[in-house]
Amino acid sequence: MLSGIIILSVNPMPTLAPQDPKNLSWKNYLTLCKPNVVLEMLFTALVGMLLAVPGMPPLTTVFYGITGIALAASSAAAINHFIDRKADAQMARTENRPLPKGQLSAASVLVFAVVLGVLSMLLLVLMVNVLTAVLTFLSLFGYAIVYTLYLKRATPQNIVIGGAFGATPPLLGWAAVTGSVHPHALLLALLIFVWTPPHFWALAIARKDEYAKVNIPMLPVTHGVEFTRLQILLYTILLLIASLLPYLTGMSGLLYLAGAVPLGLFFIYLAVLMMRTKSNKTAMQTFGYSIVYITALFAVLLIDHYFKFSL
Numbered sequence: 001m002l003s004g005i006i007i008l009s010v011n012p013m014p015t016l017a018p019q020d021p022k023n024l025s026w027k028n029y030l031t032l033c034k035p036n037v038v039l040e041m042l043f044t045a046l047v048g049m050l051l052a053v054p055g056m057p058p059l060t061t062v063f064y065g066i067t068g069i070a071l072a073a074s075s076a077a078a079i080n081h082f083i084d085r086k087a088d089a090q091m092a093r094t095e096n097r098p099l100p101k102g103q104l105s106a107a108s109v110l111v112f113a114v115v116l117g118v119l120s121m122l123l124l125v126l127m128v129n130v131l132t133a134v135l136t137f138l139s140l141f142g143y144a145i146v147y148t149l150y151l152k153r154a155t156p157q158n159i160v161i162g163g164a165f166g167a168t169p170p171l172l173g174w175a176a177v178t179g180s181v182h183p184h185a186l187l188l189a190l191l192i193f194v195w196t197p198p199h200f201w202a203l204a205i206a207r208k209d210e211y212a213k214v215n216i217p218m219l220p221v222t223h224g225v226e227f228t229r230l231q232i233l234l235y236t237i238l239l240l241i242a243s244l245l246p247y248l249t250g251m252s253g254l255l256y257l258a259g260a261v262p263l264g265l266f267f268i269y270l271a272v273l274m275m276r277t278k279s280n281k282t283a284m285q286t287f288g289y290s291i292v293y294i295t296a297l298f299a300v301l302l303i304d305h306y307f308k309f310s311l
Contacts, residue, residue, distance in 0.1 A: 028098040029112060032081050033074035040295065041169040045069050047298045048173030048188055051251075051305050057177040064127035065176030069169065071120035072136045078113035079144035082106060087214040093207055113144075124176075132176045139168040153215070156222040159204075163196035170298075184251045188301075192294065194242045198235040198271065199290035201228050206280040206287070225278075232286070233271040240264035243297060252304045259300035267293050 046066060049057050081088070081099055089100035098104040117140060124133035142165030151158040167189040174185035204211060204218040205225050211218045220228040243260040246252040270286040 025103075028103045031098055032078040032104070032109060032112065033116075034077035034080075038070060038073045038077065040291065041073050041166075042066055042070055043295065044188070044192065044298050045169035045173035045176075047302050048170030048185060049177045050302055051170075051184065051188070052174045052177040052182070061128060061177055064123055065132065065173065068120050068124035068128060068132070069136060069172050069176075071116045071123065072140045073169075075113045075116035075120060076140045076144040078109055078116065080148045082109045082113065083144075083148045087216065090214050091207070091210040093210060128176050129179045131179055131181075132172055135168065135175055135181075136172055139165050139172065153217065156217045156219045158217070159200045159219075160197050163193050163200075166196060167192035184246075184249070187245055187249065187251065188298075190245070191239075191242055191297065194235065194239045195290065195294050198232040198239065198267070199287065199294070201232050201235075202274070202283045202287035202290060204228070205274075205283040229271070229275045229278075233268070233275060236264070236268045236271045240268060246301065252301055253308050255307055256300050256304035259304075260297060263293055263296055263300075 046062070049062055049065060081097060084094070085097075085099040085106065088094035088097050094100065099106065099109060120140075121133055121137060124136055143162065147158065147162030147165060151162045155161070170188035170192070171181065171185045174180075174182055174188070201219055205220045205228055208218070208220040208225060212221045219231065240261075243264050244257070247254075247257040247260070267286075267289065270282070270289055274282050274286055
């Protein structure tokens with residue numbers, strides 16, 4: 001509810017004509033939730049839950065925890081649509097979203113986001129635990145307000161700082177099962193935090209002109225594409241080092257290490273290829289692989305975890 005109040009104070013709600021009932025499709029509301037992004041977040045949250053215990057966590061906790069986190073992530077995504085509606089209308093990548101297309105009103109999007117957020121908090125407090133609810137709220141508020149409303153337009157390091165909020169799903173999953181914040185949960189969040197800049201900057205290179213058009217200071221816009229490619233390479237090297245920590249701390253075993261190293265080396269290879277070819281096509285290939293990378297890395301963590309405890 002607080003997030004809705006703050007947004008209203010910055011972006012007064014416009015008076016809009018009544019909506020065409022044909023536009024009130026559930027698909028428009030699903031689009032607001034950014035389902036592809038949320039599903040990836042939920043996968044890492046689920047991995048956090050499963051890694052938190054030697055066997056299987058209680059299924060009721062998993063169900064309510066995942067549902068609460070999903071509602072919060074969807075609320076944050078809808079708020080992001082609301083705040084960015086004017087910029088989205090000017091960018092080819094986002095011009096077909098429900099708000100720029102006039103398929104939903106700003107008021108209905110905001111109400112939808114607030115309802116999802118309130119339901120998320122109620123579910124997590126009543127059915128999971130207060131710690132998970134508090135951490136989830138901080139993540140929601142951080143992404144929807146601190147990042148989208150301020151950081152995104154304030155600094156080219158927006159995605160680095162804001163990445164801290166997007167890195168929380170495995171931490172939330174771990175807290176949902178154990179009611180605590182464990183160093184291993186923080187390590188999982190660290191992996192996503194380090195992964196986020198090379199993941200997003202690869203896309204930002206390919207969409208540089210669009211971000212410049214709407215005055216969003218993404219790194220390729222403010223510091224140039226060459227500098228951004230170098231940063232991507234450096235971050236992929238740092239990511240490979242960070243991905244060794246689960247093995248070095250005893251959290252995971254050799255099976256994980258055997259998967260993490262080649263996954264990281266190929267990410268570095270693509271970053272080097274970006275510096276050599278200097279094409280948007282390679283940038284998009286790197287962006288696409290980054291999604292495969294984080295999914296595969298967490299999958300290997302999970303496989304190693306259950307293999308270890310089955311021996």
